[in-house]
Amino acid sequence: MQSKIHKRIGALFLSLALCLGLLPTAALAANAAAVEDIWDGTSDTNWYNDNETEFTLTTAEELAGLAALVNKGNTFENKTVKLGGNINLSGSEWTSIGSGGQGWRGTFDGQNYQINNLKTRKTDTDPGHGLFYYITSGTVENLSVVDADIESSSGNFNMGILADWTNGSVTIRNCHTSGTIHNKTGNKLLGGVIGSAKAGAQIIGCSSDAEIISDHYDDGDEFSDCDTVGGIVGQWENATDAALISDCWFGGSISCGFNDSGVGGILGANFDFYENQPGVDIQNCLVATREIRCVEPGNITWIAAVVNGQVTNCIWPDTPPDGVTLDEETYPDNKGNYLAVVKLVVDSDASTAGADPNFKQSSCGTAVSDFTSADVLTGLNTNAAGGIEWVAGIKHPTFSWDKWHISADYTAVDAAIEKANALNENDYRDFSAVKAAIDAVVRGKNITEQSEVDAMAQAIEEAINALVRRSSGGSSSPSYSVTTPSKTENGTVTVNPKSASKGSTVTITAKPDSGYQLDDLT
DSSP states (O other): OEEEOOTTHHHHHHHHHHHHHTSOHHHHHHTOOOOOOOOOSOOOOTTOOTTOSEEEEOSHHHHHHHHHHHHTTOOOTTOEEEESSOEEOTTOBOOOBTTTSOOBOSEEEEEEEEEEOOEEEEOTTOOOOSSEEEEOSEEEEEEEEEEEEEEEOSOOSEEESSEEEEESSEEEEEEEEEEEEEESSSOOEEESSEEEEETTOEEESOEEOOEEEEOOOOSSOGGGSOOEEESSEEEEESOOTTOEEESOEEOSEEEEOOSSOEEESSEEEEEOOSTTOOOOEEESOEEOOOOEEESSGGGEEEEEEESSOOEESEEEESSOOTTOOOOTTTOTTTTTSOEEEEEEEEETTTTEEEEOTTOOGGGGEEEESOTTSHHHHHHHHHTOOTTOOEEOOSSSOEETTOGGGSBOOOHHHHHHHHHHHTSOGGGBSOOHHHHHHHHTOOOOOBGGGHHHHHHHHHHHHHHHHTOOBOOOOTTSOOEEEOOOOSOOSSEEEEEESSEEETTOEEEEEEEEOTTOOOOOOO
16 A cells, blocks of 8 residues: 555554454454463373374374383384474473383384473483483484483483484484483493494484583492593494494584593494404594583594594594693694594403504594585585585584574675665664664574564664654755554554655555454555
8 A cells, every 4th residue: 555645644553553453353363373282291102003004293292102102012113103293392201212121123204303302310220311212223314302401310321312322223314412411420321312322323414412411420439430422422332334423413512520431522432342343434424513521631532432443534623622731741642632533452351442543633534623614515515425415504514404503594684784884874863773673683593593584684674764864954855754553463564664755655564464354444
């Protein structure tokens, strides 16, 4: 609608506000947003039919039902479970899938949905910290476990966010974890994705920006004064030819309070306890954080400590975190930085493992200072495994499916700022609203938050349109501010421009919310 400016413009907007405020209440009731259910810890197994091979879960109760079924002996071998939407576990205590003695053997496909707010608190010898406790075969893929809150003072050995441990021909693909995982009693294999992996597991295209904490603990037992901690996997044992960590990134933090622990940005350590085992191969992985710390910094590797496995085409930081010093006298081989990889030489008779002094770090990849550089992204894509596509992320490269770490489009915001900067603020009565809108811009939003970024651009544009020029002389026509109601219900009212003089045309737009319509316009 277009209207010529006139003296009754204020009355026009008053009528418009009243009209919009009186939209039908029946529509409001019909379109009210559903309140998200809060999970009370109960389970639902009614969705399961033993004659079927594929199931889709949409609620926390159904997911808890899956855990109940597996923990009673149903391994879901040759069956597929999918997520049909995000599931919020809302802080109730989670019982891990497979903690009843039987491991998972089916296919779990998250379909790129999230499981949020998984929480566990374990004491004594209780098993099950992560979403899964034990995976013996099968696949877990396309899943994010977000904002986990895991804390343990139990004697159970394995601890991970996605799974505590895997053993056998297991594939973990396109999975992400975040939140906090906190070991309070030492003597654990602790990982951001998997606590402990054994034999021929393959972990491909996975990532974590979890906070991983291992507190110092001493109960007088010499075997409880250390642990093995990794950003992706805590410890790998008895690897077979298939054992693989490929195209994974870690961007979180690790803090370890033990002198004798093995700490790695991708894998804490790989130990093979039998002769002629091949070790785990680590390929094309990225450690995109410097926040990896241990009481003994010489026990930290950016990538891993391995026995026989090959580490190739990896990328790690070129300096340690702030406050960490590896002086030449104490650490003559480090050159001031954590080692990327330690090649372990194991003496089985003495039960010791030491570093091979002749191992060349440069064979494992490259140390960099800028994770966002084009060279880093190009290198990762050049060496990527089949089916993996790395893309530019907010702080570092990530995967094409990972919308939570890919930047929103700030093109409109940058254009609006450029338009504002081209103006001479002295030409206007009050430029403060434009400055405030620009100052309110928040960088680093991801593509799931695009609407918020678009709103930032709109706020700058509206502030520019509302500017009122200073009068340049008595002969010029006066300019009037065109205002909209400060609050409207069930819709919005906008005008363009927001200041006008005699003869100007002002466009008024009334936009009802979804599910509403404008009855009439006065």
